[in-house]
Amino acid sequence: MIQIPQIIIICFLVLLTGLAIHLEISMAWIIRDALVRLVMNGVLVLSLVPMLRAGIGINFGLPVGVVAGLLGLCISVDQGFKGLWGLSAAMGAASVFALVLGGGYAAILNRVKGREEITATFVGFSFIPLMNFFWATAPFSNPGMLWPIGGEGLRPVIGLKSYFAKSLNHLWMVEAGEMKIPFGLLLFFAVLCLVLVLFFRTNFGRAMTAVGENQNFSRLSGINILSLRTWAIILSTLIAALGICVYAQSYGFMELYDAPLMMAFPAASAILVGGSMGRHTRMAHVVVGTFLFQTTYLISGPIANELMLPEVAEIFRLMITNGIILYALLYEGGKNNARF
Amino acid sequence: MLELRSISKVYGSFSALKSVDLSLCPGEIAGLVGVNGSGKTTLLNILSGHRVIQDTGGHGGTFLFENKLRKFMNPGQAITAGIGMVHQEFALMPGLSVADNICLSRECVYPWSERFLGHDLGCINRSANRQKASKILQEIGIDLDPDLRAGDLSVALKQFVELAREVNRQGLKLLLLDEPTAVLGAEDALKMVAAVKAIAAQGIGVVYVSHRLGEVLACCDTITILRNGQVEACVQNDPAHSDKMGSHPGGLDKLKALSLSMTGKSIKKIRRSPMGQAKKKALTLSSFSVDKPGDCLENLTLDIFQGEILGITSLSGHGRTAIGPGIMGLFPARGKMEINGTPVLSFDPLGMIQKNIWMLPEDRSNHGLLLDHSLVENMTFAAIQAKARFVKKRVFPFLKFPFFSFPDQKQCQAYARTCQETLDIDCRSVFQKACELSGGNQQKVCIASALSMNPGILFATDPTRGIDMAAKEAILGLLIQAHKTHGMTLVVSSGEIDELRRICDRIAVLYQGRLFDVLTPDQSEAAFFLACSGMHAP
Numbered sequence: 061m062i063q064i065p066q067i068i069i070i071c072f073l074v075l076l077t078g079l080a081i082h083l084e085i086s087m088a089w090i091i092r093d094a095l096v097r098l099v100m101n102g103v104l105v106l107s108l109v110p111m112l113r114a115g116i117g118i119n120f121g122l123p124v125g126v127v128a129g130l131l132g133l134c135i136s137v138d139q140g141f142k143g144l145w146g147l148s149a150a151m152g153a154a155s156v157f158a159l160v161l162g163g164g165y166a167a168i169l170n171r172v173k174g175r176e177e178i179t180a181t182f183v184g185f186s187f188i189p190l191m192n193f194f195w196a197t198a199p200f201s202n203p204g205m206l207w208p209i210g211g212e213g214l215r216p217v218i219g220l221k222s223y224f225a226k227s228l229n230h231l232w233m234v235e236a237g238e239m240k241i242p243f244g245l246l247l248f249f250a251v252l253c254l255v256l257v258l259f260f261r262t263n264f265g266r267a268m269t270a271v272g273e274n275q276n277f278s279r280l281s282g283i284n285i286l287s288l289r290t291w292a293i294i295l296s297t298l299i300a301a302l303g304i305c306v307y308a309q310s311y312g313f314m315e316l317y318d319a320p321l322m323m324a325f326p327a328a329s330a331i332l333v334g335g336s337m338g339r340h341t342r343m344a345h346v347v348v349g350t351f352l353f354q355t356t357y358l359i360s361g362p363i364a365n366e367l368m369l370p371e372v373a374e375i376f377r378l379m380i381t382n383g384i385i386l387y388a389l390l391y392e393g394g395k396n397n398a399r400f
Numbered sequence: 401m402l403e404l405r406s407i408s409k410v411y412g413s414f415s416a417l418k419s420v421d422l423s424l425c426p427g428e429i430a431g432l433v434g435v436n437g438s439g440k441t442t443l444l445n446i447l448s449g450h451r452v453i454q455d456t457g458g459h460g461g462t463f464l465f466e467n468k469l470r471k472f473m474n475p476g477q478a479i480t481a482g483i484g485m486v487h488q489e490f491a492l493m494p495g496l497s498v499a500d501n502i503c504l505s506r507e508c509v510y511p512w513s514e515r516f517l518g519h520d521l522g523c524i525n526r527s528a529n530r531q532k533a534s535k536i537l538q539e540i541g542i543d544l545d546p547d548l549r550a551g552d553l554s555v556a557l558k559q560f561v562e563l564a565r566e567v568n569r570q571g572l573k574l575l576l577l578d579e580p581t582a583v584l585g586a587e588d589a590l591k592m593v594a595a596v597k598a599i600a601a602q603g604i605g606v607v608y609v610s611h612r613l614g615e616v617l618a619c620c621d622t623i624t625i626l627r628n629g630q631v632e633a634c635v636q637n638d639p640a641h642s643d644k645m646g647s648h649p650g651g652l653d654k655l656k657a658l659s660l661s662m663t664g665k666s667i668k669k670i671r672r673s674p675m676g677q678a679k680k681k682a683l684t685l686s687s688f689s690v691d692k693p694g695d696c697l698e699n700l701t702l703d704i705f706q707g708e709i710l711g712i713t714s715l716s717g718h719g720r721t722a723i724g725p726g727i728m729g730l731f732p733a734r735g736k737m738e739i740n741g742t743p744v745l746s747f748d749p750l751g752m753i754q755k756n757i758w759m760l761p762e763d764r765s766n767h768g769l770l771l772d773h774s775l776v777e778n779m780t781f782a783a784i785q786a787k788a789r790f791v792k793k794r795v796f797p798f799l800k801f802p803f804f805s806f807p808d809q810k811q812c813q814a815y816a817r818t819c820q821e822t823l824d825i826d827c828r829s830v831f832q833k834a835c836e837l838s839g840g841n842q843q844k845v846c847i848a849s850a851l852s853m854n855p856g857i858l859f860a861t862d863p864t865r866g867i868d869m870a871a872k873e874a875i876l877g878l879l880i881q882a883h884k885t886h887g888m889t890l891v892v893s894s895g896e897i898d899e900l901r902r903i904c905d906r907i908a909v910l911y912q913g914r915l916f917d918v919l920t921p922d923q924s925e926a927a928f929f930l931a932c933s934g935m936h937a938p
Contacts, residue, residue: 277766280730281782
């Protein structure tokens with residue numbers, strides 16, 4: 061599973077870790093934050109899997125799912141729900157929105173078989189301005205969410221501190237000396253991965269994988285391809301909605317308006333860094349990719365500060381991660397064409 | 401001109417070729433025969449400079465072409481040296497005309513534009529291209545309008561266009577043909593043989609690979625038989641003495657001897673005696689039409705009786721491969737259909753599966769298999785999805801969501817193992833990927849999948865296409881066996897009239913997409929050939 065791109069990025073990560081130890085940056089802090097970031101972004105990355113497996117491609121329309129999640133979060137905050145209960149309520153509401161929005165999104169993508177990725181990108185891009193209009197006029201009443209002056213329209217950034225920020229992060233925190241391991245958060249991610257693994261072992265999940273591999277065969281086997289694709293897209297949207305809930309509670313804020321616009325790209329990068337090759341995407345790709353991608357991001361910041369060369373580490377990080385994405389795309393596209 | 405001395409090729413620990421010798425003079429046709437996996441394709445790959453040879457460590461032995469030692473790194477070098485190859489897969493541009501395809505990258509340009517802009521940027525002279533293409537088509541004896549779109553042609557014509565394109569190559573000295581007749585009906589195969597002879601008459605050496613021994617006898621000067629990567633025998637042949645496909649005195653004996661040395665055992669031809677007149681109709685088609693590109697079916701009215709084996713034949717492009725895919729809804733179909741007296745309104749796969757109808761598709765890799773999945777999954781997928789066979793019992797029977805049902809791996813594997821044994825599938829294990837199997841074994845996997853559906857009516861479209869003789873007889877045997885034990889009604893579409901005559905109760909002959917006649921298998925071969933060309937036997 062580990063190939064050249066993964067080896068390069070692992071080497072880079074080892075180098076960074078070495079530097080971090082040399083500069084006496086706390087390892088306990090690095091490990092804890094790396095684990096938190098893994099789950100914080102991992103669920104969003106996980107949301108790409110159903111569509112990849114069903115052969116629809118990378119879900120560049122991730123903002124649709126993110127918006128569904130934000131709607132759920134807004135409702136929960138508006139009602140003033142707190143703690144884990146607040147987060148669960150947000151996730152529940154988000155799921156309902158994800159079903160509806162995912163259904164509509166699927167209807168669009170099913171019309172453009174073969175050109176889904178570029179269509180999805182523009183569905184995401186055009187959906188955000190539409191939602192901006194909604195956020196500016198949404199009928200929410202919690203003053204903590206509204207513009208302080210005028211009292212109408214939602215703020216671009218809403219703090220979750222007094223609601224459910226870090227509620228999942230702090231669940232069952234295991235402390236060992238300096239080290240703090242967010243056990244509840246990791247468990248949540250593990251369960252989600254496991255559910256998805258099991259899902260792809262059911263007959264329904266197998267049919268989805270088969271549709272991704274060979275639509276003619278699936279059709280002849282009596283499978284309704286459009287409905288399978290619709291379900292894959294809804295599932296991706298649903299997991300993305302849950303993902304943004306986890307992300308927001310970890311981050312402590314939820315960001316509205318243009319914030320979701322570019323969310324698909326880091327997620328797509330992470331899964332490609334993990335070694336995903338289209339239909340053959342496994343949970344391991346998600347976990348490994350997110351971990352490598354986010355941890356290099358995490359460590360390079362403080363190292364750059366210590367070395368007083370803030371640009372250099374960032375430049376290297378962007379060069380390596382984006383270079384790997386390019387390599388992954390080239391490798392995937394070139395595998396079949398290399399012979400000619 | 402071509403001299404191969406102790407050529408060997410090893411893939412990993414598997415040796416595909418062991419010390420193969422072959423020589424060829426200009427204008428000579430060398431036949432290369434052998435069962436699937438005997439090393440024919442590997443040898444052609446070495447000759448044509450296929451990348452896979454160099455990527456896997458090159459080959460051993462001496463390869464002399466025109467008295468020069470050769471080691472091609474890529475197909476481009478082989479083409480420059482004057483070696484052309486016609487592949488089994490069609491490499492035509494579907495959107496371009498026949499003339500454009502034949503002249504592709506060797507277009508005639510107006511001399512004035514060539515003088516100013518060079519050949520690559522020159523202005524293409526379409527009428528000259530058309531003339532050149534028609535001349536070449538004439539040379540190989542095909543009557544075809546060079547302005548037709550390549551994508552609209554029937555499979556057989558595409559094969560001829562591909563041949564014409566290679567022949568058009570300047571400086572062509574050696575032509576490699578990899579089963580050029582695999583997709584052709586008997587009539588077209590004769591044309592192909594004539595075309596190949598015409599090419600050789602121009603002084604071009606030809607290496608002719610085919611499973612059809614009759615043709616090989618009819619056109620080759622030498623026949624090299626490969627078995628397990630070794631030359632089993634190399635015999636001289638006089639094609640002039642066998643102008644009608646092995647039907648001359650002694651031809652049959654020659655065929656038998658050839659097939660014996662190919663397989664190392666004599667192949668027993670499957671034969672079945674037709675059953676008496678069946679009375680009960682299983683399926684009735686009236687005014688049934690299918691718009692399959694290149695192979696349309698029009699206004700077919702036909703009764704299919706319970707428990708019979710019905711053959712459907714025609715020349716390629718005359719509609720024989722349209723019936724199964726049309727009924728299964730792969731192509732737009734119109735008309736009336738009744739199953740056991742109940743009318744069927746729409747043609748879609750799920751509906752047909754529920755009515756116990758199943759099809760062995762013509763295009764195995766695109767329609768019949770999940771190439772990236774294991775044999776177990778391929779054999780059981782359709783039954784699990786459409787018939788809920790091999791499914792674990794639900795823990796909570798009231799939960800009727802599809803999300804909660806899992807395949808029963810034990811049952812699936814047991815079924816796959818039984819099939820591997822009964823159908824004699826040659827594979828390392830049932831977890832091997834379907835793409836790694838040979839054509840014949842892939843077809844057997846498709847049959848296993850069909851048996852798991854336990855259909856009442858099975859449509860098999862060209863079930864023996866592109867597979868070797870031993871496997872062909874095995875497939876026919878399996879179909880008859882399935883017909884007997886499961887009591888299914890079998891509709892076999894095939895261009896191989898000989899095969900149909902051996903297994904069918906009745907054979908429907910189509911001509912220009914319409915039903916021309918329904919013949920019984922005991923009628924003479926000539927009657928079938930005539931019917932295929934739209935003529936009644938006198």
